[in-house]
Amino acid sequence: MSVLPLSKAVSSLSDRLSQLFDHSQTAGILQLVEEVSLPPLMSWLAAQQQFPKIYWQGRDRYEEVAGVGSCLDLQFAEAVDDEKLLQFYQQQRSLPRTADVRFYGGVAFDRRLESWPEFGRARFLVPRIELRRCEDKGLLIVNLNLSAQPLSEQISSAQEALAALQAAQPLPPPIKTDVQTRVDIPDFARWSELVTEVTSPNFNRDTPKVVLSRQTKLQVAQTPDPWTVLACWQGRNPTSFQFGFQFSPERSFISCTPERLYRRQLNELVTEALAGTTVRGLTEEEDEQLAQQLLDDHKNSHENQFVGTHIESELRPLSAQVFADEPLKIFKLNHIQHLHRVIKARLRTEVSDFQLLQALHPTPAVGGFPKASALQYIASHEGYTRGWYAGACGFLSSQLSEFAVAIRSALLEPGCINLYAGAGILTGSDPVLEWQELENKLATIMSILVDF
Numbered sequence: 285m286s287v288l289p290l291s292k293a294v295s296s297l298s299d300r301l302s303q304l305f306d307h308s309q310t311a312g313i314l315q316l317v318e319e320v321s322l323p324p325l326m327s328w329l330a331a332q333q334q335f336p337k338i339y340w341q342g343r344d345r346y347e348e349v350a351g352v353g354s355c356l357d358l359q360f361a362e363a364v365d366d367e368k369l370l371q372f373y374q375q376q377r378s379l380p381r382t383a384d385v386r387f388y389g390g391v392a393f394d395r396r397l398e399s400w401p402e403f404g405r406a407r408f409l410v411p412r413i414e415l416r417r418c419e420d421k422g423l424l425i426v427n428l429n430l431s432a433q434p435l436s437e438q439i440s441s442a443q444e445a446l447a448a449l450q451a452a453q454p455l456p457p458p459i460k461t462d463v464q465t466r467v468d469i470p471d472f473a474r475w476s477e478l479v480t481e482v483t484s485p486n487f488n489r490d491t492p493k494v495v496l497s498r499q500t501k502l503q504v505a506q507t508p509d510p511w512t513v514l515a516c517w518q519g520r521n522p523t524s525f526q527f528g529f530q531f532s533p534e535r536s537f538i539s540c541t542p543e544r545l546y547r548r549q550l551n552e553l554v555t556e557a558l559a560g561t562t563v564r565g566l567t568e569e570e571d572e573q574l575a576q577q578l579l580d581d582h583k584n585s586h587e588n589q590f591v592g593t594h595i596e597s598e599l600r601p602l603s604a605q606v607f608a609d610e611p612l613k614i615f616k617l618n619h620i621q622h623l624h625r626v627i628k629a630r631l632r633t634e635v636s637d638f639q640l641l642q643a644l645h646p647t648p649a650v651g652g653f654p655k656a657s658a659l660q661y662i663a664s665h666e667g668y669t670r671g672w673y674a675g676a677c678g679f680l681s682s683q684l685s686e687f688a689v690a691i692r693s694a695l696l697e698p699g700c701i702n703l704y705a706g707a708g709i710l711t712g713s714d715p716v717l718e719w720q721e722l723e724n725k726l727a728t729i730m731s732i733l734v735d736f
C-alpha cells in the first residue's frame with residue numbers, strides 16, 4: 285500500500301465504499317482501511333464537528349487513536365446488564381482475526397450506582413471513522429455495522445461521515461481559565477471527619493483501606509476546549525495514558541492518568557499496583573531522597589501492598605500462572621511520584637475481558653479493601669457522584685485490550701470544570717497530609733487551567 289495524505293485517503297475510501305454493494309459479509313463489523321500520512325491527531329480531532337469524539341494514547345506510546353461518529357454504540361444508562369455485556373465481549377472476541385475492530389469506552393467507578401448523563405454506567409462504541417497511529421504507521425479506518433442496517437445504508441452513512449471530515453487545524457495556545465468560584469466536595473472539615481472515622485480502630489478492623497476522594501467544582505466564564513487542555517496535559521505527563529470521550533458538544537471527560545488497569549495481548553496480561561505518593565524534589569538529589577523515603581515509608585508501602593495482594597488473589601483463579609515478583613519501583617510524574625509494582629499473568633484461554641474487568645476493577649488503589657465494604661462507605665459518605673472518575677476506560681478487541689484507571693481526570697460541562705482526586709486512607713493517614721496529597725495530584729491540571 286502506498287502512503288496517501290489524509291485528504292487523498294478519504295477520497296480513495298469513499299470510492300472503495302461505492303464499489304462495495306455486492307460484498308459477501310452480511311453481519312458484524314466490516315472494516316475498510318487505508319494507510320495514510322497522519323496529521324497531529326489531537327488537532328484533527330479538535331477540528332471535527334461529528335460526535336461522539338474519542339481519543340486514546342497508551343502509556344507506552346505504541347499507538348494513538350482519534351475517532352469520530354459511531355456505527356455501534358452500547359449504552360448502559362439505567363443498569364449494567366451483565367448478560368448483555370458478556371454477550372458483547374464474547375462476540376467481539378469471536379470476530380475474524382483479519383479485522384482489528386475495537387470497542388472504545390468505559391465503565392463507571394461503581395456501576396451499581398447512577399452515573400453521569402451521556403456516560404452512563406458503561407458505554408462502548410465502535411467509531412464510524414478512526415485515525416490510528418501504530419508506531420510509525422498511520423491508518424484511516426471506516427467501520428460499517430452490517431448487523432444494524434443493510435450494507436447500502438451503512439455505506440451512505442459512512443460516505444456522509446467521510447464527506448463531513450474537517451482538515452486538522454493547529455490547536456490555539458491555551459487560555460488561562462477565569463475561575464469564578466471553587467467548591468470542594470467534601471470540604472476540608474468533612475474530609476477530616478471522614479479520614480478520622482476511616483482510621484479509627486473500630487472501623488479499620490473490618491475495612492483497613494478506603495480511597496476517599498474529592499470533587500473540585502470550578503465555575504468558569506467559558507469552558508475551554510477539552511482537546512486543547514488534553515494536549516497540554518499530555519505535554520506535561522507524556523508517560524501517562526491520555527484519553528478523552530466527548531459524546532456530545534456539551535460534555536467531555538478527559539484524563540491524563542499514570543495508572544494501568546491492564547493490557548491483554550491474547551493470553552498475556554500486564555497489570556500493576558500504583559499507590560503511595562510523594563512530591564517531586566526541586567533538585568535531582570532531593571528528588572532521589574524523596575523517592576527513597578517513599579520506598580522506606582511504612583504507610584505508603586502498606587498502601588501499595590493492599591493493591592498488589594488484591595490483584596494477585598483476583599488473578600490467580602483466572603490464570604495459568606501469575607508473575608508477581610517484580611520489585612517495587614518509583615513512577616515519576618510532573619509534580620508527584622508513586623510507588624509502582626508490575627504484575628504479569630498468563631491467562632487461562634477462556635478468560636474474557638468482561639471477567640478481567642469484573643475481577644480487577646475497582647482495585648484498592650481507587651476503591652479500598654475489602655472491596656465491598658470500601659465501596660459501600662464511599663457511596664454513602666463522599667457526598668458526590670464519582671461517575672467515570674476512577675472508572676475503567678480503554679478499548680477491547682479480540683487480540684488486544686487495554687484499560688487505564690480514570691484518575692487525574694476532568695469532566696467539562698457548560699460553565700463548569702469538575703476535577704477529581706483521591707487518596708488511600710489507612711492506619712497512619714493524617715487528614716492534613718492526605719488533603720495536601722489531593723492538592724498535589726491536581727497541581728498539573730491546575731497549572732494548565734489557572735496558574736501561571
Ligand SMILES: C=C(O[C@H]1C=CC=C(C(=O)O)[C@@H]1O)C(=O)O
Nearest residue numbers: 559560561649691705706707708
Ligand atoms: C485515587 C487516586 O490515586 C491513586 C493512585 C495512586 C496513588 C494513590 C495514593 O497514593 O493515594 C491513589 O491510590 C487519584 O489520583 O485520584
Ligand SMILES: [Mg+2]
Nearest residue numbers: 560561707708
Ligand atoms: Mg496516598
